[in-house]
Amino acid sequence: QVQLVESGGGSVQAGGSLTLSCVISGFTGRELSMGWFRQAPEKERGAFAEREGVAGIDSKGTTNYADSVKGRFTISQDDAQNTLYLQMNNLKPEDTAVYYCAAESSTYLLLTPEFFSYWGQGTQVTVAS
Numbered sequence: 339q340v341q342l343v344e345s346g347g348g349s350v351q352a353g354g355s356l357t358l359s360c361v362i363s364g365f366t367g368r369e370l371s372m373g374w375f376r377q378a379p380e381k382e383r384g385a386f387a388e389r390e391g392v393a394g395i396d397s398k399g400t401t402n403y404a405d406s407v408k409g410r411f412t413i414s415q416d417d418a419q420n421t422l423y424l425q426m427n428n429l430k431p432e433d434t435a436v437y438y439c440a441a442e443s444s445t446y447l448l449l450t451p452e453f454f455s456y457w458g459q460g461t462q463v464t465v466a467s
Contacts, residue, residue: 340364347461360422360439367443369397376435391449436460
């Protein structure tokens, strides 16, 4: 059974930084694409379609970012530790959300929630102005 566990969320002041981690276990496929999504407080809690794609990385290491985070967020992975990271710099109040890690057995990546089969439980990020 594939499991994803996020950590690293918290509360910071605007302009601060956080690094999120996601450990994946139980994956036995050969190709893995992963992504980070977020759901803002004003969005319906738990509504799958309300999750915004933030950053993704396909099985070849090609990355993709939402325009709103380009230049501020960096996605990376440590294959040896089966861990996905999201380095978030220059955080803004509008970055406040629950952040989810997602994974899919695929060689390519679509940064939409419908693409991914496996999800973590989410970690809260709060940015104060």
